[in-house]
Amino acid sequence: MKIFSASQIYEADNSTIKNQGITSVELMERAANQVFNWMHLRLQDTTVKIHLFCGIGNNGGDGLAVARLLKQHGYNIGVYVVNYSDKRSQDFLINLDRLKDIKVWPDFISDASDLPRITPDDILVDAIFGIGLNRPPASWVVVLLQHMNRSRAFILAIDVPSGLFLDKVPKDGKGIVCANHTLTFQVPKLVFFLPQTGIYSNGWELLDIGLDQEYLSKTETDYELTGKNEVLQWYRPREKFSHKGTYGHALLVGGSFGKIGAVLLASRACLYSGSGLVTAYVPKCGYLPVQTGLPEAMVITDEGEEQIFHIFFDIDPSVIGIGVGMGTENGTVKAFGEFLKNNKRPLVIDADALNILSKNKGMLKDLPAKAVLTPHPKELERLIGIWKDDFDKLEKAKSFSKKFNCVLVIKGANTVVLYNDKGYVNTTGNPGMATGGSGDVLTGIITGLIAQGYDSLQAAIFGVYLHGRAGDIAVEKTGYQALTATGIIDSLGGAFLDLFQVAEGPQVQRSDNDS
Numbered sequence: 001m002k003i004f005s006a007s008q009i010y011e012a013d014n015s016t017i018k019n020q021g022i023t024s025v026e027l028m029e030r031a032a033n034q035v036f037n038w039m040h041l042r043l044q045d046t047t048v049k050i051h052l053f054c055g056i057g058n059n060g061g062d063g064l065a066v067a068r069l070l071k072q073h074g075y076n077i078g079v080y081v082v083n084y085s086d087k088r089s090q091d092f093l094i095n096l097d098r099l100k101d102i103k104v105w106p107d108f109i110s111d112a113s114d115l116p117r118i119t120p121d122d123i124l125v126d127a128i129f130g131i132g133l134n135r136p137p138a139s140w141v142v143v144l145l146q147h148m149n150r151s152r153a154f155i156l157a158i159d160v161p162s163g164l165f166l167d168k169v170p171k172d173g174k175g176i177v178c179a180n181h182t183l184t185f186q187v188p189k190l191v192f193f194l195p196q197t198g199i200y201s202n203g204w205e206l207l208d209i210g211l212d213q214e215y216l217s218k219t220e221t222d223y224e225l226t227g228k229n230e231v232l233q234w235y236r237p238r239e240k241f242s243h244k245g246t247y248g249h250a251l252l253v254g255g256s257f258g259k260i261g262a263v264l265l266a267s268r269a270c271l272y273s274g275s276g277l278v279t280a281y282v283p284k285c286g287y288l289p290v291q292t293g294l295p296e297a298m299v300i301t302d303e304g305e306e307q308i309f310h311i312f313f314d315i316d317p318s319v320i321g322i323g324v325g326m327g328t329e330n331g332t333v334k335a336f337g338e339f340l341k342n343n344k345r346p347l348v349i350d351a352d353a354l355n356i357l358s359k360n361k362g363m364l365k366d367l368p369a370k371a372v373l374t375p376h377p378k379e380l381e382r383l384i385g386i387w388k389d390d391f392d393k394l395e396k397a398k399s400f401s402k403k404f405n406c407v408l409v410i411k412g413a414n415t416v417v418l419y420n421d422k423g424y425v426n427t428t429g430n431p432g433m434a435t436g437g438s439g440d441v442l443t444g445i446i447t448g449l450i451a452q453g454y455d456s457l458q459a460a461i462f463g464v465y466l467h468g469r470a471g472d473i474a475v476e477k478t479g480y481q482a483l484t485a486t487g488i489i490d491s492l493g494g495a496f497l498d499l500f501q502v503a504e505g506p507q508v509q510r511s512d513n514d515s
């Protein structure tokens with residue numbers, strides 16, 4: 001599913017109006033009806049007070065139209081116009097008149113006004129700013145937003161929590177509504193998925209307002225949200241007359257004394273992802289643990305007892321996953337540098353191999369085309385330098401990926417895979433996966449998919465999806481705290497099977513706090 005920018009959403013609006021022969025206020029009415037229906041279904045004629053805070057643009061117009069529909073259905077409402085500018089939109093004014101027609105007169109809040117009384121049992125609708133916010137709100141508006149946040153009332157944001165820009169992180173976190181839920185129109189917004197801005201809404205949901213499908217399908221976007229529907233098209237079925245040779249031979253290189261488990265986890269995940277053969281390359285001390293812990297895998301040992309000194313093997317792997325638990329001792333750094341110079345195979349690079357690359361940037365020129373790099377935030381910072389905010393991080397990461405022709409997997413709550421100026425935002429996974437070893441599992445999965453012939457970009461996107469989905473399946477049985485990396489691997493089979501379960505319904509995402 002595409003993630004559109006604000007200017008693209010305005011274009012979609014215009015082509016909808018043009019191609020469907022409707023007016024903009026009719027489109028606003030559609031949007032308001034969807035919000036109202038969502039609320040009416042859940043509120044079931046409640047008598048709880050609903051306060052609607054409306055700006056003076058189209059987001060405010062949506063709020064006023066929702067207020068009218070709520071009033072017409074007998075709800076107990078209070079309506080406030082947050083009068084932050086004299087430049088009211090046409091559709092706002094039309095909806096203000098329509099509200100007055102049914103004898104609802106909003107309170108106008110400005111710099112000098114007292115703040116409305118809100119109790120924790122009330123419901124707030126936030127329709128102050130939408131995607132049109134283009135500068136920080138005035139200080140009195142910030143005071144109002146803080147008042148709403150402090151009220152402990154349930155806050156339902158329309159389109160986006162007010163105070164969030166679609167393309168940058170606000171400097172002042174106090175001037176942003178902290179919504180319990182956001183009903184967003186037609187398309188997901190990138191801000192829902194970035195750590196610095198995603199925290200302002202506990203959950204979000206799409207409301208279909210019938211925007212012009214032709215515009216939506218033909219327009220290219222910088223980001224896409226990837227879920228089951230997107231990855232399923234790439235799934236490669238197992239052929240009846242295939243054999244283990246059909247599904248590739250993956251080599252996992254890594255481990256050092258005390259960190260052999262990382263290779264064990266990556267190798268097991270690789271096997272559970274369908275790689276035909278899996279070999280682990282470890283220092284000598286890793287031989288017994290890997291051989292015993294994973295009888296299906298083969299093991300090659302380095303000449304080093306406790307760390308890797310010289311990466312040499314006489315097999316012909318289809319792909320190599322390198323770095324987990326490997327350490328950054330001088331001998332290992334040298335071995336990795338020499339390995340990169342001679343290597344011709346596709347690579348998945350993680351953990352200490354990334355740390356070595358960060359300290360020896362000259363090695364980056366030896367990466368094979370479309371190598372997959374899987375940094376967590378700290379590893380990413382070492383690799384691309386510090387960033388100003390999450391948007392800057394994505395830009396820096398995109399240019400890094402372009403410069404070195406690599407697929408960059410930025411791990412996190414919503415992992416983003418970057419390649420060729422495009423970002424793929426993952427939808428699966430949960431906070432239970434914030435546990436040692438879960439990254440090693442991801443390395444194994446991506447390596448296993450490449451072994452089976454998936455293109456490395458597809459393997460990265462699909463692997464990240466499967467990893468998160470396996471985590472989501474596992475957490476159902478364990479809860480967040482008891483989820484382990486091994487638990488994720490054990491649910492990989494379930495994640496594959498789940499690909500063929502009923503198609504996805506509308507997007508709904510909730511964070512930890514909601515569950």
Ligand SMILES: NC(=O)C1=CN([C@@H]2O[C@H](COP(=O)(O)OP(=O)(O)OC[C@H]3O[C@@H](n4cnc5c(N)ncnc54)[C@H](OP(=O)(O)O)[C@@H]3O)[C@@H](O)[C@H]2O)[C@@H](O)CC1
Pocket residue numbers: 009010012013027028031055056057058059060061062084085087089128129130131132133134135136137138158159160185186209211
């Ligand atoms: N296709 C869809 O998705 C549909 C979307 N719809 C709805 O429209 C919403 C977008 O509406 P919008 O363009 O009128 O912008 P909105 O956010 O209401 O802001 C209003 C104006 O405020 C101004 N302004 C900005 N920052 C400011 C500041 N700090 N302090 C003071 N003023 C500031 C700025 O104007 P400026 O002063 O810069 O000229 C801006 O234009 C969208 O989120 C959705 O709810 C639906 O109705 C129909 C279908």
Ligand SMILES: Nc1ncnc2c1ncn2[C@@H]1O[C@H](COP(=O)(O)OP(=O)(O)O)[C@@H](O)[C@H]1O
Pocket residue numbers: 351375376411412413414415428429430431432433434435436437438439440441442467
């Ligand atoms: N809050 C979260 N929600 C979803 N996924 C998460 C969350 N926290 C971590 N993960 C996932 O878990 C993995 C952690 O990787 P990493 O930090 O490298 O772990 P390790 O180095 O211990 O193996 C990543 O794939 C990341 O996306």
Ligand SMILES: [K+]
Pocket residue numbers: 059126127128129130157158159160161162
């Ligand atoms: K809003």
